[in-house]
Amino acid sequence: MRFSFLLAAAAVVAGVPAQDFPATRDQTSDALGFTAANDYGAPIPPWEPDHQPGWYYGVGPPPAGLSVVLDSVFCLLLELLLGFHCPAPPPHKPQPEYVQTFKNLTCASQDNSYQTFGLVDTVGDCQAMCDSITGCTFVNSYHDVNGKDGSPLLTCSLFTECLTASTADNCGGQTQADGSIDFIINSDGYCKKTPTA
Structure with a gap:
């Protein structure tokens, strides 16, 4: 009290x-x-089971x-x-200080520079989250289609290193509670010109 x-x-x-x-x-x-010690509420990265x-x-x-x-x-x-x-209240538009490194892949990035992941409405919102996390340099936004009803939300993964399409090897394939298999679409990567201080 x-x-x-x-x-x-x-x-x-x-x-x-x-x-x-x-x-x-x-x-x-x-x-x-x-x-940062618990990866901002997401200690298990999105490519690991039970994330x-x-x-x-x-x-x-x-x-x-x-x-x-x-x-x-x-x-x-x-x-x-x-x-x-x-970050300021959404909605956000994609920011010019980010350079797109890959677009519309069917796999998401996985890398040891992982910081956290969450859900957002737009790519701009994902970039706004990166702007608020110290050391964030790269965002990977994608639809992780899991479950028969799907979701309009984007998964937003943040990293401390700039990544390329070569790191996009998380392609889903995990069995969901309803028996469906998840898959990834619309995976886009953006590198920030200057890491968040």
């Missing part, structure tokens, strides 16, 4: 009225776990089961607790 009071007090100092700061224990726990996205960044409701959602309360918690600055 005392910790919640301290967070509410810090929110007021930050200019957010206490009544507008209904941070739950789960949101606080998620915010404290949103660090789960660590976050959703977009304008729609969060997908079921995601513990980290970049909403206003969560972003304020990140700012207050960890000094992490969330």
